[in-house]
Amino acid sequence: MTEVVFYVFATIAVVSAALCILQRSAVSAALWLVTTMFSLAGIYVLLGAQFIAAVQVLVYAGAVMVLFLFVIMLLNIGHSTPDLRGSSMVGATVVVVGLLVVELATLWRYTPRRLAAEITGTPLANPAALFAAGQAAQQETAARGVVGGVAAPLFQQYLVPFEATSVLLLSAIVGAVVLAKRKV
Amino acid sequence: MPVHLVWLTVAFPLLGFLVNGALAFARPNARRAVSVAGVGSLVASFVVSLGIFLTVRSAHIVEPEIVKLWAWLPVDRFHIDIAFQVDPLAAVMLLVVTGVGSLIHLFSVGYMQEDAGYARYFAYLNLFIVFMLVLVLGSSLPVLFIGWEGVGLCSYLLIGFWFSDTANASAGKKAFLMNRIGDFGVLIAMFQLWTTLGTLEFVGIAREAPRLLQPGGTAVTLITLFLFLGCTGKSAQIPLYTWLPDAMAGPTPVSALIHAATMVTAGVYLVARTNVLFAMAPATSTLIAGVGALTALFAASIGLRQYDIKKVLAYSTVSQLGYMFVGVGTGVFVSGLFHLVTHAFFKALLFLGAGSVIHAMHHAYHASHSHDDAQDMRNMGGLRSYLPKTWVLMWIATLAIAGVPPFSGFFSKDEILTAAFVRGADNPWYYLFYAMGLAAAFATAFYMARLMVMTFHGENRSGAAAREHLHEPGAIMTGPLIVLGVLSALGGILNVPAALGGHHALAGWLRPVFAPSAGYLQVEELRGSTEYLLIAAAVLAGVAGLVLGYRATLNSRLLPAREALPDTGFARVLANKYYVDEAYDRVIVRPVVGFSRSVLWRFFDQGLVDGLLVNGSARLFRGVGWLGSQLQTGQVGFYVLFFAVGAVWILHVLLG
């Protein structure tokens, strides 16, 4: 059942992403991107990351995309002319992206067992031993709930980077204001 | 006076230099103070020199006394002190330099009285004496070299004393450069000496040379050749003599002191100082005598057709220096030095006499607002009635230089010629040198008679207006002339040969100095009759020259310089000094400068090295950079494309 749902979401995500990059109108593109993000949030839930899924909907699909739409409307470029690049660029893109997909296609067949084998270099009888941290985290989530599972490392192990992001956000706010101001 | 006080002889003029140098900046018009400091320091130095001389004489100092002042270049085994060497030779030179120097300083007080650069002049003159004394007192070649180059510096400064005139400044520069070519030789000789002997002190050279050098060998020949190159520069011998006539651009007392009496004789002194080396190198000695004889004749011939009174004397100096080199080249160092001393007397007298003539002429022209040349003999004539004392004294000097007995020049010149003749017995070249010397003696007498006649005899040609202002300068200028006149007349007493009833006083005095070389020079005795014959020949040449010169000049039609016709034929070649200056300019100076400018600098330095290699490589890199920059389209899409290609490639490497 989970797999079926996963593939449904995955299909939606890929199709809407493709539409996002192919739509002429910036507004449509933005809306298709929102669709992709929603389906990704669904996949996060399937993968057991409910908190991340919630944040994805709130921050990405909500705040960030709204910002995009605001700017599009502010600049009044919702009905823009075709903006695809020339045919040589399209050809180059097809080749490069095609190669990229080919290179990454091998990821399809990865399982934890294979991953463990590649990391250690020998096939392991019990790959779970290698991924003890993951199991510990799942136990943690089970004990403290989905928010606690993320919060504990965030405010203990990653406290300094966390504080650094706050500074980053602050400077981003200041920077955005300064840049967007009409006259300096 | 204790010998170790010899440094005082240098210290006094140095003090004079410092005082006058300071005055030149601070109080250029304090003439009285300048005179006192300038002349006083010299007289003090002369007194000390006299004391030293008497000490050397009474104490019979034979071995050189070394007076060490301080260590100058102590470098490992190489060790040079600033030290003075007191021996009979140094004592003689001390007296000549400070004595003649004092007289000329005194003369200068009158001569330069009205010059704006009075203090500067005396500062330079005092500095010159300092360096000249260092030259004659130095106990080692490097210390001598300080003086050697120092006198060159002073010569440069004094020739270019009136520097606002380009010609004067150029003459000073030329003198210094020509001297430097010679200094190159001295330096190389020093290096070779140090390399072979391990010492540069005169005492050490005299001790080590017989031990370590092969007589007539390559090393000693090389050393002496290079030393002699130095002498040709400083003592104005062929091929480096051309600076000396130009040096007459300086004030006349300077010509008397530096370019006649003292500095230019430094080459002779150097040969005498290192006599042992030259005695060991017969090939070089022959060359020296040959160059000397050639110079004597060559310069005397140029002197025949010069009109500038100082130029005549300048070529005369070159010629007389040639005699000295014939002497030292023949191995009779004493005779060379003897001629050096007598020449210092009579040539200083001639120059100072010429100075007093020029002084008078200059004043007369100045007073009558004429712009004629005060040094051109064609503008003079008949000055004997206006400048009687100068006239008499200059005749004494003329007789002396012409070699008329019993004046001083006779004794010294005769000795040199006799010695050259004697040496001819084992080296026939010397007969040729003797003949050239004799011819030069004739020419000398001829041009001196010409000079005297053109200046003092016949009609006066200076113009009526100027004539009224002609008069003899004051006692401060004639006084030194009289003293020099006495010395020129009687200087021969110093070294009267046995054949004429004397006992070679100077030779006896200097014997210890030349003792190291005695073993290498065989002295040949001369039969009495031959000697008298040689004396007669020399006197005859001189007297004949005088008489012919007197008659020829008096009979020729002389016109003032302005109206004179240009010379023709060979006379013109002589008047233009055989075009040697022009030849040097065309063959050496201009090609070197032109080559440096167009080939070395423009083509090689700017074109090849800087243009092609340095800037060329910069241009190459810029070109490569331009090619690279063509990839920078500014389109973000392209950058991303490259980025993506790179990412794919990395993935391929990682996953594949």
Place this chain on the structure above:
Amino acid sequence: MEQFFSPILAAIGYNRWILHVLLILPLVGAIGILVAPGSWARWFTLVVAGLEFFLALGLWFAFDPSNGGIQFESQVDWIRGWGVSYHIGIDGISLFMVLLATGMMPLLVWGSWHSIQVRRRGYYALLLALKSAMIGVFISLDLFLFYCFWELLLIPMYFLIGVWGSSNRLYAATKFVLYTFSGSLLMLVAIVAMVWTVGRATGTYSFSYDHLLANRDALAGQAPWLFTAFALAFAVKVPIFPFHTWLPDAHVEAPTAGSVDLAVILLKMGTYGFLRFAIPLFPAFALSPAVSAVFVVLAVTGILYAALVSMVQPDLKKLVAYSSVSHLGFVMLGIWGSTVQSVQGAIMVMIAHGVSTGCLFFLIGMLYDRRHTRLIADYGGIARVAPILTTAFVITAFASIGLPGLNGFIGEFLVLLGSYARFPVAVGIATIVIVFAAAYLLWAVQRVFFSPLVHEANRTLRDVDLRELAVLVPLVGSMIWMGVYPNPFLRRTEAASRRYIEMVSPHLPPLAHEAGVIRQEAAR
């Protein structure tokens, strides 16, 4: 004097802290200038420079002349993992370089008191920073440290030329930096390779000079290219013909203080590098007949070539710049002469060239301040209006010409004398330059100071004022002092030179005349 000062210096522990202070003080001063108000900059710099010089003077007395090794040494670990340490000290060779660098400082500030009108703070800060880097180069005994200072120096110099220079300054500054930098990058590669090679052989990876020197045998196999890399870096800096073309441009465009610093210190870094690093580390290769021949030929060519080119320069600064190339050729000749005399001579030429060429640049700067031209043709007859300036210039010119009794002679004479035994022909050719040296300088003197006063603008040219006199008097005085009584200088460099010769002598062929003298003594 020494008896008097030594106990005082010992009492205040001078030997322990002096080099650190000399190194840091200008840098602190530079930061101070940037912080302080702009109007203080000149006085502040003067005070720092004066203090630096005053402190450095103690080196003269505290230095032990009998010790040929490193003195005032101290070592602190810096980057332990790489074997890098802060290791400093001086010997007789570097002593005078440090004294020269510090002694010039107050004069530099005095000398360009009014020359700089814009961005004074930056100018003086850079001047001080430059000084720190220079001192660092001469006292470093760790190759990493040395390299850092070596490159650090380029930055202030680049800006001094590029910002405060004259019309074509950017070209000159860029050329200077790129030229010297491309040379020194090779040196960096060589240093790293050397550390690695020695590390593999001994098991100790260290940039320490002592360590590398003690194990230089391990480098013998790679000596050719290592030495070449070092030699290129130093040759550009010296500069040896034909790597000299950056120098005239840099000199011409630089402000007076930059020119003086270039001439006095920067050029000496190259020759110092040869004496300290390139030759002692690879003596067998560096002093082999073939390599010696290359360097001696280049040195002699440079001596003559630069003198000839100098003769025809229309620009005073270029003339002096080329004369520097000629003088430094003597240093190179002396270094390869490899006798105590020639090496001491080389050091003396370095000092003397610093003083007299520095003074020449000051004097040209003074002329430039008055007339704003460096072309010889624009002058003439200056002696009549500015006698003191003329006197100073003539004395300095004669010092540069190598008149005995002035400083230039001592070094050149010793170099030639010492090298003659090894390279008689080369020395013979090099000696000819005394004629050309006199020619180019006296010709310039004549055209600038003598001859008639033809340009009206020169008629009102001022003579030197007291401030300028205060710059000139110490310089001219030291020229005479070094010429007449060079003993104190020679005494302080002798032990170090002898130690240097001992260091390289196993790889030197015996001297002909020494063999001769020894034979003579044996026979006696």
Place this chain on the structure above:
Amino acid sequence: MLLGPSLALSAILFSLGVAGVLLRRNAIVLFMCIELMLNAVNLTFVALSRLYGAGGYVMVFFVMTVAAAEAAVGLAIILAIFRHEQSVDLENINLLRG
């Protein structure tokens, strides 16, 4: 476990993002494509977090923060450029040209 399919999905989304960046000239759309790529990466983090622990979630959290900051600043830049150029077409913005 869905590890392989998640990673593959992430790869496809990422490639689509790259294709978008390459194909489009509209600066805002380009920006969105970058967001798409960031999302793809987030998916990888989440997928692997099940094996490697909560660090992946934290990293996703950070990525989101940075993306938000970037969007704010980036859009402000686009705004400024639009004011200057009257266009968001990247063809017209080529200040980087060598």
